[in-house]
Amino acid sequence: MRTTTDKRKSLVKAGRRLIHSKGFNATTLADIAQASGVPLGNVYYYFRTKEELLDAVVHEQEDEFRSRVARFEKAATPQARLLAFLDSVIESRMSITRHGCPVGSLSQEMNKRGGASRARVNRQLVARAQWASAQFREMGRTDAQELGVWLTGSVQGVILMANALNDPAVIERQIGQLKAWVQKF
Amino acid sequence: MRTTTDKRKSLVKAGRRLIHSKGFNATTLADIAQASGVPLGNVYYYFRTKEELLDAVVHEQEDEFRSRVARFEKAATPQARLLAFLDSVIESRMSITRHGCPVGSLSQEMNKRGGASRARVNRQLVARAQWASAQFREMGRTDAQELGVWLTGSVQGVILMANALNDPAVIERQIGQLKAWVQKF
DNA sequence: GTCTATAATACGATAGAC
DNA sequence: GTCTATCGTATTATAGAC
Known part of the structure; x- marks a missing residue:
């Protein structure tokens, strides 16, 4: 329960930073995953699509x-x-x-x-x-x-x-x- | 000489329109080629890269x-x-x-x-x-x-x-x- | 819930025939 | 100069083991 929330928050936080600096189109889910220390595949447990993130x-x-x-x-x-x-x-x-x-x-x-x-x-x-x-x-x-x-x-x-x-x-x-x-x- | 110039102009014109309406990242060379009636591969005769266009x-x-x-x-x-x-x-x-x-x-x-x-x-x-x-x-x-x-x-x-x-x-x-x-x- | 492997596709760019 | 076919890679998304 705790870890789950933390990872989700990590992803959103990294997403904010990267989307701000590189833009939405140029930011890949791999970028966000890496910056959050979360494996790419795991992103989809929290967000079904990039737009949902x-x-x-x-x-x-x-x-x-x-x-x-x-x-x-x-x-x-x-x-x-x-x-x-x-x-x-x-x-x-x-x-x-x-x-x-x-x-x-x-x-x-x-x-x-x-x-x-x-x-x-x-x-x-x-x-x-x-x-x-x-x-x-x-x-x-x-x-x-x-x-x-x-x-x-x-x-x-x-x-x-x-x-x-x-x-x-x-x-x-x-x-x-x-x-x-x-x-x- | 005439055709060459026309095709190049066509590509730039379509590029302007599409980049304005969809943005640079979201506009593909295939989009521009199709809108200009030019085959994709031919684009590279006029422009070596997307950035050059x-x-x-x-x-x-x-x-x-x-x-x-x-x-x-x-x-x-x-x-x-x-x-x-x-x-x-x-x-x-x-x-x-x-x-x-x-x-x-x-x-x-x-x-x-x-x-x-x-x-x-x-x-x-x-x-x-x-x-x-x-x-x-x-x-x-x-x-x-x-x-x-x-x-x-x-x-x-x-x-x-x-x-x-x-x-x-x-x-x-x-x-x-x-x-x-x-x-x- | 987590992670690896990979499918499916899109795209920039090139090779090479004509 | 033109066009077709295709390569190489990046990217979203999924499958499925753990």
Whole structure:
């Protein structure tokens, strides 16, 4: 019972890391198995297909975002919450400069695939936009929904440029600008 | 001589279309060959490897951007040029809502790969940012470089959200906002 | 539950006839 | 230059012993 859970968790953890750094298509189940110290054949005891493993990875990403949001929610004002979110982007600038946003880059990849996992991955971006929109709504903005989508997309755009330029300072500077913009409300 | 050129062009054209809609990894040389009406083995007369075909695709994308820029340059002011660029994004909203930006999504994919083609694809995003920066510089902004990167990333972010939400209206509205922002300078 | 061996297939790339 | 046939390998997935 204990070992079983551990192996499954190992596989999902390695899957997250490898899918983030190499992408879903380029990550093989053999890669994930090896990184987890699990024989290839055993992967199929836990996941019937590669896509099912992806579902578990996305599920964990969703959990992590929820727990990050829980921390942001401790801030008193909606502004402070958005700023805390933007700070968390700056904090992870090294990783996302190297490999892009784990959610955004996966979304791009799955949008070229169709199927069920596409919708699930996209839901993560929608969830981010909805959370941001909720903050703007609380700030009394009638265009809250548009602003939430805008902020979420802007962060993705900054990350894409930092990734392409291979320069984490782009994230510091431009997310800093976004923070200033949020503070003006 | 004529047929040769035609077949090569056919392959690159089909490659562009398929790589845009399915991504580089998921597009097979057999796909491209079939779409071009060329037997698989013959592809290797024109391109020694799959990556070499990608280089030709990127080269064509660069040419197209240059010719688009040439049209923008007809506008009298740098503002008008940037607005023309943003209008061209709105014009192609159906295609980019479905498949993302041909340059941005390819960049995301190649950034997870390393190798020579990564640099080449990223250079396309850099070129866009540099062109935008040049417009801002002409407008007398000392932070022109930062603004060019910002505008380029913002467009990419909008496209990513429209792609994830599967809604071309997102592009109309949010690129419209960017146009209003540019007009304020 | 675990692990080895392997099936089944897909794909990039090549050989060689025409 | 063109095309068919095929090689070599990688990869998802399964069979079946333990």
